[in-house]
Amino acid sequence: MSAPTTQDQPATQDRAMTDDQPVTRSRRARFVRKHLPTALLLVLAIIWLIPLWWMFSLSLTPNEILQRDTSNLLPPEVTFENFLSVFQVGLSGRWFLNSLIVASSTTLLTLTVSSMAGYAFARLRFPGKKILFPVVIAGLMVPQEVMFIPLFLIFETLGLHNTHPGLFLPRVGVPLGVFIMTTFFAAIPGEIEEAAQIDGASRWRIFRQIMLPMAMPAMTALAIFTFVLTWNDYLWPLVSATEREMFTITTGLASLQGNFAQATELGALMARGVLASLPLLLLFMIFQRQLIRGISLGSGGK
């Protein structure tokens, strides 16, 4: 970090001592030296995004052109037909809706349940806390692949396969949110709560009216992170929702792949890919900071 700034020092002295012409040259050299790495990085970052860009480009290209040539990074002709077909042909619209319902429900439930539990663990005194907290946090280490077979049987018994609750309920038990919220609430100073206590406010009111508003940054981060993870979940929907109508956009899109020899519907397929990524890319653009914060918080990095 400090390397470029230290190099500036001698150059400034040079300028004071020499006449005009070398100054401009050294200034230009300095400009290049300072900005060349950034420029190169920017080029690399643009190359990095070409695969994504390509998907968007293909989704806007008419299928007749795609049958001849798929290597265009800009559509030679722009059409929205591929996107119209998404909602007219097949179940993609339905899958998209399923994903919206499932991801929003999971996010809402996770926020409610985790903020309450996090508050309890961080601020309240109750029996069994010393045992419960480690037991809950140990759950962070369990990969979902270990649980999905018994989970499948539970939801079979409950008769909840191929339903929305069947898709969103299991993730509510994941302790990541509790971990994030506990860490956050534990860092809030006690005086604020004490003042409210003296005013005779109930626990629930303190939580709702004082603690929750303060926790908004952590809650936003948790919400974005949960939404992204749920939207992208693959294994559980694959196992639980076996009827085509109940696929999420992720499992649905996966089910459409596999036969790449026929490129006749390539544009429409790419349009479905765009549809599957658009909500998340938008969320990411708006809430970039919160999502990244969520990652740092969730992995215990910060």
Added chain:
Amino acid sequence: MMVALKQARRTEQHTPATARSGPSSRRAGPERFSPRELGGLGFLLPFLAAYALFMLYPVFQAAVMSFFDWDFLDITRREWIGLSNYRRMFWGTEMTWTAGRMLPLRLIGLALLIPVVLAWRRGAVSRVAAISLGVGIVVLFGAVLGIHPGEGGRWYDSQFWLSFGNTLLFVVMSTPLIVGVGLALALAVNRPSRITGLLRAMFFAPYVLSVAVLTLIWAFMLNPSLGLVGVVGDWFGAQPINVLNSTTWAMPAIVVATMWWTVGFNLVLFLAGLQDIDRQQYEAASIDGAGPWQTFRHITIPGLRPTIRLVVVLQVIYSFQIFGQVFIMTRGGPDGATRVLIQHVFERGFRDFQLGYASAMSIFLFFVIIVVSVIQFLFLRGGEDEA
């Protein structure tokens, strides 16, 4: 996640202190709670219910089922069969032991004794840990890996070994690459420039895509007749090959696609770690006349060590769980070259309905992840003390 656990423990030590200063506890004795305090449990109940039902119970149930013959469709076929599922995984017929089997791998494994001894001598790991690790290495690489079916014999489930081997291969290939590239990008992006945020966002963007979008993009990118990779190869005069159909190249291709997809996650963690390093250290170094390399070697790397440890452990855990990319792009082909353990679990469980056997394999994977994480922790912690 282990870090999370460790940090949580720290938070927990915190909480009694805050609770004591807080209004709720009047120091009424260690085991007595006012009705109001008992009411606090109400805040916990919704989560605890979900946690017990969808997490705790399934984990225990998976462990129990691994000792059962548990056919999903035929309810009469649910009986306790002891260790038979594990036997089916690990054993075969006509088993023998050969000293020379998988010799290079086993010698490399035995060579792991050297870092263990070194770490112990440095005092980085405790004696008990070093000895148990050493014994573990000798038993595993010296003896256990020499066991195999002899003439006319076969593994009960050779597909299990194939899938597990491929999973290990993926872990070994992907971890250094995705961690290394993430670190390199973080170092490059982390500069005093307004553009840093933009660069970070651009490299991170693929992470928000779902696995089905990743496979959609990359299966076409790599398609020999339709994809951009073929076009670029054409510029250099390379013959287009069907990468995903090649037993040699399919796995590397999946590793590269996975790197493109997830490296942003590591980049974010590394950037956060870099920004945590005290700026004064850099200033002091530049006053002392340290060059960029010295600064990197003596300030950046030690300062980043906790982050490196975190990222490596998380990466290994994620890599062990590889499934979606492979399952959608290659279905484990060609010739099983990319078949991974979760796919095997999935197919045994949900195509063949052998839920008991599938549970045993998932428990095995869990066990491997835990052991590997614990070992990593023992070793990478040693480095931190030195810093």
